[in-house]
Amino acid sequence: MREKSSVDSLFLTRAGFVEFFVVFVKLIHGLTAILPPLVLVLFLDPMAPELRSHFLGLLLFFAVLTIILFQALGIYSEELFSNRLRLRTKTVAWSAAFCILLFMYQILQFFPQLTPRNLVAWYFASLGLLCVERLFMLRLYRNLMRKGKYLQRTVILGFTDTAVHVADHLQRNGDIRSGLIGFIDDRTERIPKELSHLPLLGNTRDLEQLIRAEQVNQVMICLPWAAEQRIHGLVNRLRQMSVNVMLVPDMAALRYGHSRITDVGGILMFNTSQLPLRGWSPVIKRCEDVLLASLALVALSPVMLATAIAIKLDSKGPVLFRQNRFGYNDNEIRVFKFRSMFTDQSDFTAEQQTTRKDPRITRVGRIIRKTSIDELPQLFNVLLGNMSMVGPRPHATATKAAGIPFEVAVSEYSSRHRVKPGITGWAQINGYRGETDTLFKIQKRVEYDLEYISKWSVWFDLYIVFMTVPAVLSTKEVY
Structure with a gap:
């Protein structure tokens, strides 16, 4: 068995296997591009034999054009073997190929047997199949890697x-x-x-x-x-x-940067750092923040109202707690929270982090801190523009890890302030929320924050938002 496994691994690493696999994928893509009309003509709505051969010839021609266009758009580049979904790339490539089909249909009068409804069904059916094929390919990769088989x-x-x-x-x-x-x-x-x-x-x-x-x-x-x-x-x-x-x-x-090589005046240089959000990205993220925060406020307003009433009945003092924290570009911002401590024991600089059974925390405060309900008023910070829905969590000005200020404990700490802080973040859904009583915890939190900044996308934000609730419920080290 061990010898067979070794032979399989060696076969997988040979360049010939890669070339064979790419050719196989091209054939699958070509077939996927024409499968819906094939099913229609051969099974659902058969046509006369003399028309069928002409129709099949046109389909074969379109399949070849699709493969050529996919090749030109980088579908078969080295990223074919990456872990990325690449669904956006697939959608763009297939849409470009389908534009050629529409030209053939409308201008050249090809495929007269098809109706506009058939064309719409063709587009979405092939697109769905292409996405399913990519998911199947990623599953295949995972199975091979689990067995220790790699291309190199x-x-x-x-x-x-x-x-x-x-x-x-x-x-x-x-x-x-x-x-x-x-x-x-x-x-x-x-x-x-x-x-x-x-x-x-x-x-x-x-x-x-x-x-x-x-x-x-x-x-x-x-x-x-x-x-x-x-x-x-x-x-x-x-x-x-x-x-x-x-x-x-x-x-x-x-x-931690968007590391790539840049040509500056004919000299190749490493670009170790650049603006994390460029072009239209700040506008897109701001629109995303306003939309998500507005929807969240509408959906969670009963919870927020009930929390405010509970806080008022439980202890004396205001419902909201305002605290200065570090925001974008290391500027201080005032962050809103539901008050979870007794008014006369509130810590406005967070110099003393909360611990298990902290006597400063009220009865209602323990519940809302554990469930992160105390953070919900920060939705107003998002609408005001000094916070985002997703980003590195804002820390109070005097917070420490193992008695050491964050900026001293981690040299890259300030790099996380290159974007607006968020209500939730990549570090939080990976379990790094709550007390930072060790240097390791703040180091990992900063590492995840910087990874988020380097990989930002709208889809990444939506994934983090979606995963926030299970992450909050599963975290135990929050007091």
Whole structure:
């Protein structure tokens, strides 16, 4: 069984398999593009034999045009093997192909047997099939990766901070293109035998043997760029072997940004940071905020009214609590919350974080804090424009982690203020909400916040909003 698995893995990593798979996908796409009218003509509404051959010829011609257009629009690029849904790309490509079909139908008078209703059904049926095919493909990738089968078996050469970060990132976000199998380093006696849950496979001599045995197809060099001579020697040596060699940049500067190479006056430069929301993105996000906040206020107004009454009956003082917090560009904003503490014990700077059975919290306060109902008045902050529905949570000015101010505990902390703070966020639905009593918690919270900023999209926001309720209900460390 072990030998068979090894043979299957080697077959999967060969370039011939990739080419075969892409050709197979093209054929499936071509068939999907013409399947609805085929079903119509062959089964639902048969036509005369002399017309059928002409109709089938036109369909075959359109299928070839669709594949060519898909190729031109990047459907068969390397991202075919990524974990991304790519449904928007599929929709654009199929819509472009269908425009050609409409031209053939309207101007060239092709497919006269079809009615406008048939064309509408054709468009949506093929689009639905293309989306289902992509979902099936992603399921196939997941099954293959679960069995340890990847297009390329990858090792990281050099045990550095960058190497650990790359390994962690690939294990969380990697896809079938690169299966990370371990580390290579010449200092085998000085480093742990297992790093980031991956084994130490040996030194560079062992690496050469693995490459010759076709057990490794890709090498990521993660050495410090100051070691130029060593990198030069390794690259020259590996170039003589049948293996892909990737030189990983120093992640200290590129870890969280939209890292890409930009041509500035003919000089290639790393773009390590740029505006997180560009072009129409700020306008789109603002429209999204106003729409979602308005709908939420209408839907949750009975809950908010009942909460206000309960607070008033439970303890003396105002219903709302106003607190200064850090907002966009490190500017202070005044955030609204339902009051959850006794008025004379309120902490306006959050210098002392709440703990389990905190005596400052009222009876109603414990309930609304646990369920995050106390955050609902921040919907008015969203409408006022100093907060978003989704974004890094705003922290009070004196909050600390393990007695250390956030901005001291995490050097990248202020980077999270490059966008407006949000009522909910990527960190919160991943379990990082509530008390930050350790440095690890604030570090992970900032890491997720910066990941959200780098990956922002409307769909990402909607996913976070949708996942907020189950995340709130499942989190226990909120007092």
